[in-house]
Amino acid sequence: MKYNAGITGIGISIPKKVLTNKDLENMVETSDEWIVSRTGIKERRIADENIAASDLSTEAAKEAILMAGIDAKDVDLIIVTTVTPDMLYPATAAIVQNNIGAVNAAAFDVSAGCTGFIYGVTIATQFIETGFYKNILVIGCDLLSKVTDFTDRNTCVLFGDGCGAVLISRTEEKGIIDEYIMADGSGADFLSLPAGGSRMPSTIETVNKRLHYTFMNGPEVFKFAVKAMPEAVTKLIEKSGFNLSSIDYLIPHQANIRIIESAAKRLGISMDNVGITLDKYGNMSSASIPVTLYEDFKNKKIKKGDNIILVGFGAGLTYGAVLIKWML
Numbered sequence: 001m002k003y004n005a006g007i008t009g010i011g012i013s014i015p016k017k018v019l020t021n022k023d024l025e026n027m028v029e030t031s032d033e034w035i036v037s038r039t040g041i042k043e044r045r046i047a048d049e050n051i052a053a054s055d056l057s058t059e060a061a062k063e064a065i066l067m068a069g070i071d072a073k074d075v076d077l078i079i080v081t082t083v084t085p086d087m088l089y090p091a092t093a094a095i096v097q098n099n100i101g102a103v104n105a106a107a108f109d110v111s112a113g114c115t116g117f118i119y120g121v122t123i124a125t126q127f128i129e130t131g132f133y134k135n136i137l138v139i140g141c142d143l144l145s146k147v148t149d150f151t152d153r154n155t156c157v158l159f160g161d162g163c164g165a166v167l168i169s170r171t172e173e174k175g176i177i178d179e180y181i182m183a184d185g186s187g188a189d190f191l192s193l194p195a196g197g198s199r200m201p202s203t204i205e206t207v208n209k210r211l212h213y214t215f216m217n218g219p220e221v222f223k224f225a226v227k228a229m230p231e232a233v234t235k236l237i238e239k240s241g242f243n244l245s246s247i248d249y250l251i252p253h254q255a256n257i258r259i260i261e262s263a264a265k266r267l268g269i270s271m272d273n274v275g276i277t278l279d280k281y282g283n284m285s286s287a288s289i290p291v292t293l294y295e296d297f298k299n300k301k302i303k304k305g306d307n308i309i310l311v312g313f314g315a316g317l318t319y320g321a322v323l324i325k326w327m328l
């Protein structure tokens with residue numbers, strides 16, 4: 001027997017501190033005009049020094065559970081999707097498990113770059129549909145400021161910090177309709193954090209060479225993204241048996257407004273029906289999609305019963321999309 005899965009609660013946690021393009025003008029050779037025209041980003045949020053992924057994840061998870069009206073003890077699994085975990089191990093999800101008192105939950109992290117949340121929702125859905133679990137927290141959390149070189153204008157204008165969590169539960173109606181995830185590992189070198197893993201353990205030398213920060217080949221990632229997002233949506237639509245005309249809203253990963261406009265155009269979706277938060281939050285990696293979903297739910301751009309596609313791309317290179325019927 002196949003069970004149905006749906007989103008029954010959602011929460012976010014966004015740091016209060018704002019870093020504007022004007023602030024960045026005082027840090028690197030850039031301009032508000034360049035950043036807005038090339039990316040659409042106006043400002044982003046930066047977490048305090050003492051805040052880590054598990055702190056934001058805990059706050060967002062509590063809000064999602066509260067909305068769903070369940071007890072933390074009823075959570076069966078916690079998945080944190082992140083490229084900026086508290087530390088390499090233990091999993092940030094295990095720290096969150098303890099923080100929220102989800103004493104009956106298994107916990108692990110997923111590393112799929114900015115596509116992390118799409119991967120997390122896909123994994124959770126399988127566990128629900130098979131009947132293995134009933135309530136799963138999927139938390140997309142990244143604090144990219146912690147791995148960003150604020151002397152590198154190629155990357156530091158793009159990234160911000162934030163977190164979004166959903167509770168995915170066994171539901172009567174089908175809320176998560178279909179999923180598509182894919183990777184192209186031949187592009188792994190285009191987006192990476194070179195040092196600190198088993199390939200290049202951290203040393204004084206790696207720190208001096210600034211290899212503990214994000215490295216990105218922007219133009220290559222851009223080329224990949226404008227192809228990958230429409231492809232993921234098209235494959236998902238084919239697989240689901242839906243057609244694009246029955247899609248009410250699109251929530252893409254928030255890396256660059258030009259990538260989003262290009263994808264929307266290729267798919268024939270009006271920008272009026274596309275969620276955008278990058279102007280105020282920049283690229284929050286795994287958090288961008290759930291935070292945009294939350295904000296467009298709260299400001300009523302998304303209504304109960306809407307068919308929504310979430311689509312992302314990121315380090316790996318990975319990409320993917322999920323089709324949901326909004327139930328809240």
Ligand code: ACO
Pocket residue numbers: 029030031034035038039083113114153154155157191216217218219221222225255256283285313314315
């Ligand atoms: N301010 C001013 N000038 C800049 C800045 C800046 N912040 N950054 C780069 N430039 C310069 C470059 O040095 C270059 O100068 P040059 O021609 O003298 O060499 C010029 O601007 C143009 O650079 P391009 O790289 O051609 O600029 P482009 O239009 O491609 O925009 C950008 C760059 C915004 C990075 C774009 O390539 C992009 O968005 N790529 C995708 C990035 C992305 O999506 N990342 C997501 C993944 S993140 C994750 O998974 C963690």
